[in-house]
Amino acid sequence: xxxxxxxxxxxxxxxxxxxxxxxxxxxxxxxxxxxxxxxxxxxxxxxxxxxxxxxxxxxxxxxxxxxxxxxxxxxxxxxxxxxxxx
Amino acid sequence: xxxxxxxxxxxxxxxxxxxxxxxxxxxxxxxxxxxxxxxxxxxxxxxxxxxxxxxxxxxxxxxxxxxxxxxxxxxxxxxxxxxxxxxxxxxxxxxxxxxxxxxxxxxxxxxxxxxxxxxxxxxxxxxxxxxxxxxxxxxxxx
Numbered sequence: 001x002x003x004x005x006x007x008x009x010x011x012x013x014x015x016x017x018x019x020x021x022x023x024x025x026x027x028x029x030x031x032x033x034x035x036x037x038x039x040x041x042x043x044x045x046x047x048x049x050x051x052x053x054x055x056x057x058x059x060x061x062x063x064x065x066x067x068x069x070x071x072x073x074x075x076x077x078x079x080x081x082x083x084x085x086x
Numbered sequence: 087x088x089x090x091x092x093x094x095x096x097x098x099x100x101x102x103x104x105x106x107x108x109x110x111x112x113x114x115x116x117x118x119x120x121x122x123x124x125x126x127x128x129x130x131x132x133x134x135x136x137x138x139x140x141x142x143x144x145x146x147x148x149x150x151x152x153x154x155x156x157x158x159x160x161x162x163x164x165x166x167x168x169x170x171x172x173x174x175x176x177x178x179x180x181x182x183x184x185x186x187x188x189x190x191x192x193x194x195x196x197x198x199x200x201x202x203x204x205x206x207x208x209x210x211x212x213x214x215x216x217x218x219x220x221x222x223x224x225x226x227x228x
Contacts, residue, residue, distance in 0.1 A: 055129045059138065063111050066140040071164035073171060075178040083193045 103149040104204040106165050108142045142166075146211060149204070168195075 095105070113136060120135040122128050143162035151157045175194065179186040197206065 054132060057133065059113055059136070061111050061113075061138050063109070063140065066111055066138055069112075069139040069141040069164075071141070071166055073166060073174040075175050080178065080182075080194070083190065086193050086196070 101145050101147075101152050101160055102204075103145055103147060103152070104207050105145040106142065107145070107162070108165075109140050110143045110162070111138065111140050112143070112162070113138050144207075148208075 092106075115132075116135045116137045118135075120131050122131045142165040144165045145152075145160055146163050147157055147160040152160065172191065175191070176186040179190070184190075197210075
């Protein structure tokens with residue numbers, strides 16, 4: 001029963017013990033088959049998602065004429081403080 | 087970038103996290119507010135708000151999501167050359183009345199020299215997102 005208390009989400013998704021295949025072993029000692037699908041999902045469930053498309057449009061770009069964007073550079077003060085104590 | 091170091095990859099290679107794309111053409115929205123005046127004008131307003139530009143960027147989408155085609159779009163962040171960053175860092179230290187010595191620069195760059203660099207990039211990205219910041223100060227006595 002210790003395994004049950006330490007159950008992960010994969011175990012949470014197990015069918016009830018009455019339905020667990022036992023491989024012909026004593027039900028008291030048999031361990032449930034691992035839920036392969038739950039292990040694959042690792043706790044994440046992809047919910048169905050519908051996106052409303054407002055418009056689609058082809059954009060013609062001339063890569064030679066595109067303006068260049070430069071990021072704003074900032075120095076992390078906390079990181080510099082850490083450097084001081086390194 | 088495929089292994090521990092950097093190498094040039096061809097346009098036929100699959101994207102992965104950490105790849106740097108120079109002069110990447112990008113389409114985004116203008117940072118100016120997009121005026122929406124009435125019903126039905128949203129689409130036209132959005133079209134007017136489009137901007138196209140080019141920049142050096144680094145791919146930040148998780149490598150396995152790209153490899154397994156789990157995403158439609160890739161997240162990119164600006165890429166900045168180390169020399170450009172160093173110029174800003176020098177100025178920052180001078181403003182703090184500190185001397186930007188070569189030793190201080192080496193210390194500052196310690197973590198970006200860690201190999202494998204792609205894993206280090208991923209950890210740094212995760213640390214950036216997991217910061218906890220509250221919109222209001224906590225003034226409760228515990």
